[in-house]
Amino acid sequence: MKASRKHKVSALRIGTIWLLLAILLVVLSLVAINVGSAGYSVREIVDAVFSAEKSTVKVVVMNLRLPRLILALLIGASLSSSGAILQSVMRNPLADPGTIGVSAGAGTAATTILLLFPHMTNAVPLFAFAGAALACFLIYTMAWKGGVDPTRIILSGVAINSVLGAYNALLQMLHSDSLEGVLAFMNGSLSGRSWSHVRVLVIYAGAGLLLSFLCIKSANTLQLGDEMAKSLGVNVSVTRVLLSAVSAFLAAATVSVAGMIGFVGLVVPHISRILVGSDYKQMLPTSMLLGSVVLLAADTLGRTIVPGMEIPVGIVMSVTGGPFFLYLLRKRGKMRGN
């Protein structure tokens, strides 16, 4: 793997990184609660939240900003965890939930509902989840040949993603006048999400995140290579499928609530690897924390940078994250003297 480190990352260093991320998370959360299109002072917010009467300030903070904050944290952690697990399944640093069809499947389902059955718009999350699961299942079925190997999963993913992508494009062309909903879905946004979304995601993401902690040992052994893992008594194909299922579940849960948010699942695990090394015992929790930080920062930025307008978190993510990641790659290259 690329994340080579000169020295073993000490427990102290990992502790420090986790502490810093946690502090960052708290600070960002306070900022996210505090800023927004309706400008309230800290004093006003504190007074309103802790008073018994129902003021506008309290409604905005408690019913708009707080649920959105919680969603950002959960989605960031889920997508990062999903990507991290998938990268061990594929033994490929380029794997992300899109690789196993989660995005394309959810996109296909959502586009179909939004454009062909607009009266069922309320059920989009449900269909998006089902679509994601179905596409993932299809890709693994196609890739199965006495077992799954990463190359076949990736290739069959490419094929199925392209078919679904073509279908989506065609559908959008035929309905080019009513694309607003589709675009919002495709560019992942947390705008207008409420407690009902939080309630759904807490259950799904909570379960998924707990499950991903159970994947740590398997993810580590897959990093040793298929033959080595097999000779250690690991059933490699079954492990791959189980880990992929956890990963797809997490990604699908976020897609159904917030639409497609790219980049987090791909890049956050990388940055975590740079920070704490490739042992999933440290890397996975770091990814979750960092994912929350990154998504919350992006969402807060997106809803405040242009007054009176919201930039979807998915777009902010890609625009800011891409260059930052390139910077990291180059900087690391220099450190290792190449």
Add this chain to the structure above:
Amino acid sequence: MEIRGEQLKIGYGDFTVINNMDITVQAGRITSIIGPNGSGKSTVLKALTRLLAYKSGAVYVDGRDLRDFSSKELARNIGVLPQIHSAPPDFQVRELVGYGRMPYQKWYERNDAEDDRIIDWAMRSTGVWELREKSIHECSGGESQRVWIATVLTQQPEILFLDEPTTYLDIAHQLEMMQLIRRLNRENGIGVVMVLHDLSQALEVSDWIVVIKDGEKYAEGAPEDVITPKMMKEVYDVDCSIIRVPGRGKPLIAYHEI
């Protein structure tokens, strides 16, 4: 323990490497599988250890069908070091060696005191104890190969299968590896089955040698009975003499001048 392959037909896809082979390996001794490139040495090793499914025939471990073993049960009986293995370079040596305990653990279990004791024993037996705090990245080629041996040793196997354990090592580390393998066998009674390219080393450390040529077993037996000028000519198309040097227990292979 005895692992017996009967009428094995092995290959990849439509391509058959081994057509019909009977082969038996035993615990307690060092068996080397030798043969030219592409003769099917590694393929046989993989079939005997279930890393590769055979097309027909059967493999029995002490009379029990290899396919009846669960993955973990098999891993408690045999340890395999494949030719290609890699760990993320920042993995700690002790951590990696610890993975050898996985066959003894349920998925939720962690290493207990007994596991730790065995991990320590394996690290000491392979001389990597001093490296335990280092990362794989910091180990030399010879050191990291010993770390991998320690990992499979931690499985407490009766037979250790090694696929070309000395490839990519310089001569000092090759000899060191051979000494280690022989010590593990003599002192701990661990059976070793290895694919080797270096015939001098095979001649020196093996108790038993199996020669494979074009997917067929050409010969097997004690090293000095098998490694002969005739075999070298017929299998490798190489001319040589087997010479004895006073004061040296095993003979040497003297290749004819180039």
